[in-house]
Amino acid sequence: MSTEYTSSEMMTVTAARALENGMTCFVGIGLPSEAANLARLTHAPGVVLIYESGTLQTRPDVLPLSIGDGELCESALTTVSVPEMFRYWLQGGHVDVGFLGTAQIDRYCNLNTTLIGDYHDPKVRLPGGGGAPEIATNAGEVFITLKHSKRTFVKDVDFVTTLGFGRDGKGRDGVPNIGRGPTRVITDLCVMKPDPETRELVVVSLHPGVTREDVRDATGWEIRFAEALESTPEPSARELAVLRELKEKTNRKHAGDA
Amino acid sequence: MAEFLSLHDAVARYVEDGTTVCMEGFTHLIPFAAGHEVIRQGRRDLTLIRMTPDLVYDQLIGAGCVKKLIFSWGGNPGVGSLHRLRDAVEKGWPQRVEILEHSHAAMACAFEAGAAGLPLAVLRGYVGSDLPKVNDQIKFIECPFTGERLAAVPSIRPDVSLVHAQKADRQGNVLVEGIVGVQKEAVLAARRSIVTVEEIVDDLDVEPNACVLPGWAISAIAVAEKGAYPSYAHGYYDRDNRFYKEWDAIARDRDAFTAWLDDNVHNAGGQS
Numbered sequence: 448m449s450t451e452y453t454s455s456e457m458m459t460v461t462a463a464r465a466l467e468n469g470m471t472c473f474v475g476i477g478l479p480s481e482a483a484n485l486a487r488l489t490h491a492p493g494v495v496l497i498y499e500s501g502t503l504q505t506r507p508d509v510l511p512l513s514i515g516d517g518e519l520c521e522s523a524l525t526t527v528s529v530p531e532m533f534r535y536w537l538q539g540g541h542v543d544v545g546f547l548g549t550a551q552i553d554r555y556c557n558l559n560t561t562l563i564g565d566y567h568d569p570k571v572r573l574p575g576g577g578g579a580p581e582i583a584t585n586a587g588e589v590f591i592t593l594k595h596s597k598r599t600f601v602k603d604v605d606f607v608t609t610l611g612f613g614r615d616g617k618g619r620d621g622v623p624n625i626g627r628g629p630t631r632v633i634t635d636l637c638v639m640k641p642d643p644e645t646r647e648l649v650v651v652s653l654h655p656g657v658t659r660e661d662v663r664d665a666t667g668w669e670i671r672f673a674e675a676l677e678s679t680p681e682p683s684a685r686e687l688a689v690l691r692e693l694k695e696k697t698n699r700k701h702a703g704d705a
Numbered sequence: 706m707a708e709f710l711s712l713h714d715a716v717a718r719y720v721e722d723g724t725t726v727c728m729e730g731f732t733h734l735i736p737f738a739a740g741h742e743v744i745r746q747g748r749r750d751l752t753l754i755r756m757t758p759d760l761v762y763d764q765l766i767g768a769g770c771v772k773k774l775i776f777s778w779g780g781n782p783g784v785g786s787l788h789r790l791r792d793a794v795e796k797g798w799p800q801r802v803e804i805l806e807h808s809h810a811a812m813a814c815a816f817e818a819g820a821a822g823l824p825l826a827v828l829r830g831y832v833g834s835d836l837p838k839v840n841d842q843i844k845f846i847e848c849p850f851t852g853e854r855l856a857a858v859p860s861i862r863p864d865v866s867l868v869h870a871q872k873a874d875r876q877g878n879v880l881v882e883g884i885v886g887v888q889k890e891a892v893l894a895a896r897r898s899i900v901t902v903e904e905i906v907d908d909l910d911v912e913p914n915a916c917v918l919p920g921w922a923i924s925a926i927a928v929a930e931k932g933a934y935p936s937y938a939h940g941y942y943d944r945d946n947r948f949y950k951e952w953d954a955i956a957r958d959r960d961a962f963t964a965w966l967d968d969n970v971h972n973a974g975g976q977s
Contacts, residue, residue: 476783499809500731500884512946513782515732517937520883528916529731529756529887530817533810538829557833561806566839572791574780576836577757581810584832610833618833623853625832701946 450684454635455594457654459485459690460682462546462592462633468493472544473537473582476514478592479546481694482633484510488689497536499578501527510697533578537585545586545626547579548593551604554647554668555618556591556611556629558583559604566606579609588630595634595665602668616646636662638679642671652677707877707900707920712927715899716742719865719924720751723772727754727863727895728761729816731886732782733939736869737761738932739901741970743867744768754863756812756887757782760935760952763789764970766802767962773803775861777812781956784949788956798959805840811858816887818860819894830856866895869933870918871940873902874909877920883939885916892918901929903941 452460462482466472468491474483476498484507487494495504500515504524511519520526527536536542550573551559558579564570583589593599603614611629612618619625632639638652650662651673662670682690710718720726720743728736740761743751752773753762760781765771767789779790793802807815814826827846837843837856846857868888870881879900881888892898900923911917920926932938935945935952955965 500733501886502884511783512949513732513944515782515884515886516944516946517733517883517939520733520939526884528885528889529809530813530890533813534817534828538810561835569795572779572786572794574786575776575778575806576808576834577778578809580808580832580834580836581828581830585829607833607835613833622832624829701950 450682450687452682452687454654456682456687456690457679458592458594458633458635460686461638461654461679462590463489463686465590465631465633466491466494466544470543471495471497471541472546473497473499473542473586475547475579475582476511477548479548481510482592483546484693485686485690488693489686497532497542499529499532501529501532503527503536508696509700510693512701533581537581540585542586543588545582545589547582547589547591547609549591549609551599551601552591552593552632553601553604553611555613555616556632556641556646556648557604557607557613558591558609558611559606561606561608563605576608583609583611583628584625586626588627590631590633591629592633595636595662597665597667600666612641612646636665647671649673650676652679654679655681707923707926709877710925710927712738712742712901712929715925715927716746719897719899720746720748722748723750724864725752725754727861727866727891729755729866729868729887729891730933730936731756731884732759733884733886733937734869734881734888734933735759735761735936736867736901736932737934737936738929739867739869739899740765741973744770744966744970754861756809758787758790760787760949763787763956764966766790766793767799767956768966768970769799771802773805775805775807777807777809781949781952784953788953789962792959805842806836807840807843807858808834808836811843811856812861813887815858815861816890816894819862820890823860825857825859827855827857861894863891863895865897865899866891867899867901868892869901869929869938871902871938872904872906872909873900873926874906877923877926878909879918879920879923879926880909880911881916881918889916889918892923897924899925899927901927901932903930903932903938904928
């Protein structure tokens with residue numbers, strides 16, 4: 448069956464499929480939150496979603512605009528203080544997956560959400576680290592989702608806000624009590640995973656209709672492709688219906704008339 | 706013991722030029738009314754502390770109240786940039802603001818350490834991040850028991866903390882409900898504190914484990930109805946997500962911002 452869908456929908460559905468029932472996921476706002484809730488509303492009703500505002504095991508009806516919308520608290524199992532969230536639940540080792548977005552990512556999965564240009568004379572000042580630096584190191588593993596472009600996929604990030612595998616791919620080697628780090632990156636073009644040896648990102652799956660050329664053109668370094676390059680499965684009609692309904696409800700709510 | 710004051714008098718008494726001020730509330734219960742009173746009273750050279758500066762600090766920065774900002778995530782949540790913060794950092798308008806940035810985990814720990822009366826907070830943090838290169842307040846220490854390398858940051862000890870809560874009783878005991886953020890820690894870490902509340906009630910009517918700040922741990926209480934708007938007060942009113950989106954256009958332009966500030970803060974009397 449062929450259903451019409453956009454590349455953004457393809458990205459969200461693919462990101463959602465990365466989550467499994469029973470996983471405990473620390474969710475970043477924006478694209479990760481959209482994907483995590485889609486997973487919960489489709490194939491993974493038992494996925495546990497945690498937001499840094501202290502909301503534990505939350506099941507929002509609409510997507511939150513901010514990380515601390517009332518919706519998250521009202522639909523949570525319980526809400527704890529922010530220090531408790533970061534100390535007991537994240538640092539304490541209760542999070543399987545950190546799901547993050549970013550402004551910039553490099554070949555070793557380092558994330559930059561701090562600034563473009565020089566720190567003391569920034570060209571563009573971005574919001575900063577937030578929860579990401581410790582989510583990325585204290586969660587069991589990290590999924591990353593963002594749109595693919597030459598501006599976002601750069602050879603070396605301007606600033607390492609959040610560790611992927613460091614400037615040389617060895618940033619986690621020998622560090623005690625640290626998570627596995629990024630295990631997959633999901634974009635609107637493809638799915639990438641770090642090479643098990645070098646930690647450099649490799650394309651493992653192309654979305655339907657996307658060519659190697661498309662990915663090369665949108666990546667700021669000589670991106671490599673896996674030998675057994677796969678084709679990402681298309682979204683199902685149900686996934687698309689649930690995602691569209693969720694987004695429609697969310698837009699209505701945030702426009703202030705729901 | 707908490708003294709009941711008008712918001713004007715509480716700010717006039719406890720928020721002085723050049724002091725270190727913390728206004729907390731993690732997305733929820735952001736003390737906008739108190740922030741606006743600080744702007745109206747024309748405070749200058751403040752060092753502001755807050756995990757997520759949000760619109761309230763964007764407004765204080767644009768109004769020229771701020772010398773230095775200590776924060777961990779400076780965006781308009783779900784919308785984009787804080788344009789007044791960016792204008793101050795990138796272009797120095799209306800004045801240059803010095804920034805000191807952390808991660809959320811470090812700031813949350815630093816608030817907790819401040820409340821606990823400790824000089825520093827220790828966390829398993831900042832591994833591989835460039836933030837320690839640009840913030841000299843981030844150090845690393847060795848655990849004396851295991852040898853593990855851990856991050857250390859100084860505890861947060863504001864001169865005054867301002868928070869908003871749902872209600873206080875007539876003895877000045879305060880109930881905070883919903884997303885409690887770091888409000889309790891912010892109040893206990895500070896030398897002085899002002900708590901604005903939606904209402905004063907005869908009986909707080911709390912469950913045994915509710916987040917209650919005793920009146921004797923607070924300096925002043927002021928009633929500020931809708932004092933967290935356009936953020937929200939759980940059980941009272943919702944976050945105005947539409948306004949958060951509209952703020953993007955208002956704050957993007959210096960003139961639009963100045964006009965907004967005149968209409969909604971400077972000329973908005975004692976309650977905004």
